[in-house]
Amino acid sequence: MNNRWTLYDPRLAWMLIAPVLLLLIFFLVLPIAVMAAYTFFTFVTAGVETSTLTTANWQEFFTDSYYSGFLLKTLRVGAITALLCGVLGYFPAYFIWATTFKHKWLLLLLLIVPFWISFTIRTFSWINILGEQGVINVALLKLGIISEPLPMLYNEGAVILGLLHFLLPYMILNVYVSLEGIDRTLISAARSMGCTSAQAFREVTLPLSLPGLAAGLLLCFVLAAGSYVTPQLLGSGRDALFGNLIYDTIMGELNWPMGATLSIVLFVVLGFFAAIYTRYMGMSQIVKGLGG
């Protein structure tokens, strides 16, 4: 038994990691584990449940099409948002990467600025654009193009717009980091061998940036499908997503076991997509994208 400490001793590594590990165990792993246990508790009445084990919550979830409808709608909204983010986010990422503009750091900085502004405020700010007294309606009314304010808020479109607004910086940064990793001499080589710039993009740049695009898509999909604040602020009751359903079940009906069941469902479903992604792409791209 050798007790002498060596340089880079694994024991030292565990000591360095201990604070974060303990925090994650108590605030991430344990809550999810307790939540999983709660799904088998019995709901008695609002705010009261007993620890008598039952599968009633799961039966309700699997038999009532209300829940599966909500889930499918949430996944659809998440997918639409992620795809729009991918299409709209690729252009700025490519532009920042390819531009010879001297102050391109400014463009990158502007991408990070939204992260400094509260997410709730950013979502609320759309009311000043789309609302009845928002910029668009007031301008159109003044110009005499419309006589009644257009109802642009509190529908699914507004929810997706709000989600796009919140998620685009994630997408642009992910694609940009991936583009930044491309060896630019490959593109010069393609051009020197007769590719047009469009062909060089299609054959070299685009395929090599796909990992970043895929990581961005996964991130946007997961965060959009898990969102709660955006549909609450920009949508009507009909545009509620799964996150709002969970909130209503717990805060409205005070049905904690069912709320826990729905949370675990969302966790497992989104985790399933993330697992498929990491199975084929690995974690490293997400790590790069999040870390900038």
Added chain:
Amino acid sequence: MTARKEEGRWAWRLTGFVTLCVYIFMFAPILATVILSFNASMFGGFPMTGFSLQWYAKLMNNDAVLSAFRTSLWIALVTAAITTAIGVVTAFALVRFEFPGKQALSTLVILPALVPETILGVGLLVLIKAADQPRTMLLLVLGHIMLAVPYVVLIAQALAGETPILLLDEPAAALDLHHQDEVIALIRSIADSRRLAVLFTTHHPDHAFAISDKVLLMHDDERHLIGPTVEIMTEAHLAELYKVPVRLLRFTAEGRELTAFAPIFRSQVARGGKPIPGDRHAE
């Protein structure tokens, strides 16, 4: 050819245009909110009825808002300080150490950024309810730290990331033999275990014999020699470099064929190569 160039220019203009639109999309709502904060009217919305700072004045006199603001500021400061400390240490461990479970831990650390906040929030609420804990400030701060950990760890990891080349300037200078042995052993083990290219300068040819794969000899003028250690480190090359005749001594120790470097100092030669005074074995 011109047509092709034209096509590329249009694609580039389209990219620039979409980029501009995306930036406007991202900042217009925020800008509108800032402008509206100066509105004289009570009802948030356009058209503005006049410029006014009255809302800022009201804000300064609203105790509830100010107290909430102070709470936010404290939580933010404490969270930032603690998260940075424990996150950087974790990133350091993840980058520099090898240990079982490292991969799983890297994934666990970024999970708070990937799991939707709804799920994290419900989980924490259920836990607090199950453990029958009051919702305290401490729990609030710890929850914030958990959410912030991934960002600190990821950024610190990128900064503390592996360098492919380690440059060392006379790492074993002015050390006694025992410590020279430790330092050069450490350099070799780092190079091997982390697959680093290590470049070090030294005045001790013996260190190069001990650990180098390749050697670069630099003369006073701009001449230099570079190549595998055994080819470059010859008596002729070293004598020319150091301007002192040298011998390379080959011998066996601990079952290995070893090489040592021995300078032929003029003073010792001038004394006729006699044994060193006091060396009783030689007498």
